[in-house]
Amino acid sequence: MNLTVNGKSATIEAQGNVSVLQLLDLLNVSQKEYVTVELNGDILDRESFAASPVQDGDTVEFLYFMGGGAL
Amino acid sequence: MGNLGQSLKLDTLLVHGGSAPGPSGATKPPIVQASAFAYDTAEELEDIFRGRAVGQVYTRIGNPTLESLEKRLTVVEDGISTILTASGMAAITTAVMAIVRAGDEILSSSSLFGGTYSLFKDTLGNFGVKTRFVDPTDLDALAAGISAATRLIFVESIGNPKMDVPDLAAIAAIAKQHGIPLLVDATVSTPYLARAKYLGADVVIHSTSKYINGTANSIGGAIVDCGTFNWQSEKFPHFEPYFKKYRNFAFSARVRKLIHKDLGACAAPFNAFLNGEGLETLALRMERHCANALKLATFLKGHEKVGWVNYPGLPDSPYFAVANRQFNGRFGGLLTFGLKDRASAFRVINALKLAKNLANIGDTKTLVIHPASTICADYTAEVKALMGVSEELVRVSTGIEDAEDIIADFAAALDQL
Ligand SMILES: Cc1ncc(COP(=O)(O)O)c(C=O)c1O
Numbered sequence: 284m285n286l287t288v289n290g291k292s293a294t295i296e297a298q299g300n301v302s303v304l305q306l307l308d309l310l311n312v313s314q315k316e317y318v319t320v321e322l323n324g325d326i327l328d329r330e331s332f333a334a335s336p337v338q339d340g341d342t343v344e345f346l347y348f349m350g351g352g353a354l
Numbered sequence: 355m356g357n358l359g360q361s362l363k364l365d366t367l368l369v370h371g372g373s374a375p376g377p378s379g380a381t382k383p384p385i386v387q388a389s390a391f392a393y394d395t396a397e398e399l400e401d402i403f404r405g406r407a408v409g410q411v412y413t414r415i416g417n418p419t420l421e422s423l424e425k426r427l428t429v430v431e432d433g434i435s436t437i438l439t440a441s442g443m444a445a446i447t448t449a450v451m452a453i454v455r456a457g458d459e460i461l462s463s464s465s466l467f468g469g470t471y472s473l474f475k476d477t478l479g480n481f482g483v484k485t486r487f488v489d490p491t492d493l494d495a496l497a498a499g500i501s502a503a504t505r506l507i508f509v510e511s512i513g514n515p516k517m518d519v520p521d522l523a524a525i526a527a528i529a530k531q532h533g534i535p536l537l538v539d540a541t542v543s544t545p546y547l548a549r550a551k552y553l554g555a556d557v558v559i560h561s562t563s564k565y566i567n568g569t570a571n572s573i574g575g576a577i578v579d580c581g582t583f584n585w586q587s588e589k590f591p592h593f594e595p596y597f598k599k600y601r602n603f604a605f606s607a608r609v610r611k612l613i614h615k616d617l618g619a620c621a622a623p624f625n626a627f628l629n630g631e632g633l634e635t636l637a638l639r640m641e642r643h644c645a646n647a648l649k650l651a652t653f654l655k656g657h658e659k660v661g662w663v664n665y666p667g668l669p670d671s672p673y674f675a676v677a678n679r680q681f682n683g684r685f686g687g688l689l690t691f692g693l694k695d696r697a698s699a700f701r702v703i704n705a706l707k708l709a710k711n712l713a714n715i716g717d718t719k720t721l722v723i724h725p726a727s728t729i730c731a732d733y734t735a736e737v738k739a740l741m742g743v744s745e746e747l748v749r750v751s752t753g754i755e756d757a758e759d760i761i762a763d764f765a766a767a768l769d770q771l
Binding site: 289290313328347 | 407435600603607
């Protein structure tokens with residue numbers, strides 16, 4: 284499955300459906316407990332990570348509030 | 355090794371919770387005494403500033419040593435995120451200024467640490483934020499104190515130095531009914547007496563300088579976001595951009611990315627390290643602080659020269675029932691007692707040999723102070739009365755020495771009257 288992750292193309296090997304929650308593991312996203320996920324332009328509620336499927340061609344952004352300056 | 359979850363008991367979480375191994379398997383976090391953090395490429399630093407990647411930038415905003423204690427406090431308090439600050443006052447200032455704007459109101463307990471009182475009354479008052487001070491044990495007065503402009507309720511879990519104990523769950527219900535967050539300064543109760551979140555706090559504040567540090571070697575503060583408040587509200591339009599982007603982290607994001615960054619009251623890495631050292635032994639020390647305070651309170655209560663004793667652990671205290679219920683039979687290390695007048699209070703303080711006369715609480719050493727002439731000296735008689743500070747009052751922060759020696763010290767000093 285090909286995705287655009289934080290502006291870069293990424294390919295993940297996965298059989299069957301992949302949820303946002305699983306994607307965090309597959310991509311080894313750091314500090315999972317603090318990450319916000321934007322899927323195709325929509326910010327997801329943390330509770331819906333497990334129920335949100337990721338599909339070929341999706342655009343995913345991972346966002347953290349802990350870093351630098353600008354909002 | 356995996357992450358340690360919430361199934362563990364508090365005493366275990368204080369030692370292990372949220373800890374990650376340091377370099378070479380070190381059982382301590384490294385003290386990263388650095389101001390800034392370098393990246394190989396401009397793109398990497400851009401990603402961090404945009405929030406696309408995690409990484410340290412500058413110690414005013416974050417630092418690995420600070421982050422270590424932030425994660426541990428988050429686990430201990432069962433919150434979603436913690437921000438360390440330079441002091442307890444910095445934590446209160448930062449948390450409150452993240453929420454209120456000019457024209458807004460704070461509904462605060464009138465039983466407050468003096469610095470918090472003057473922050474609300476004078477410092478924030480001068481910026482157009484009005485505070486209504488209400489007896490926190492009077493629920494009707496609290497409910498009546500809420501106006502359309504109120505944006506938060508602020509209470510101390512145990513009032514310093516009034517020693518009153520508000521019913522936090524009942525106050526949380528009032529806050530919820532009005533769609534405003536409850537901020538609890540839990541410095542005196544510490545997580546050992548209760549996790550304030552479980553009593554209804556939305557934001558928990560600590561002066562880590564006190565019991566968490568435990569040996570009075572560094573100042574610090576912490577803001578714990580419990581993740582329980584819904585910031586998507588017409589009362590909080592200034593949270594909208596943070597809610598849109600960070601959802602339940604809206605408060606933490608606004609604090610970290612705006613208010614804390616701009617006020618700049620960051621913790622020093624070495625202080626954060628020392629405060630983290632203290633956290634490990636909090637339960638053990640608090641057990642002794644509580645036991646010694648109860649013994650000293652009971653002794654003072656029975657002493658002919660002592661007019662009154664205010665300790666929520668005394669069964670005839672008006673706060674015993676609430677404290678006993680919400681703190682599970684523990685009542686903390688702080689107490690106050692009354693002598694005849696200021697002169698007799700001074701004589702007893704001057705005659706104490708073990709107990710130190712100084713402006714602090716939560717040390718291993720027993721500490722005393724005469725608040726009316728020191729930490730509360732600037733306040734009018736009316737404000738002193740509101741805070742429960744009278745001329746004959748002595749505050750004691752009971753240490754962890756042998757209780758018999760503490761009692762003997764007070765007994766000998768009282769003999770001087
Ligand atoms: C209840 C309480 N809150 C806040 C503070 C302020 O903390 P700090 O001295 O770390 O600024 C103190 C004591 O100083 C305190 O006793």
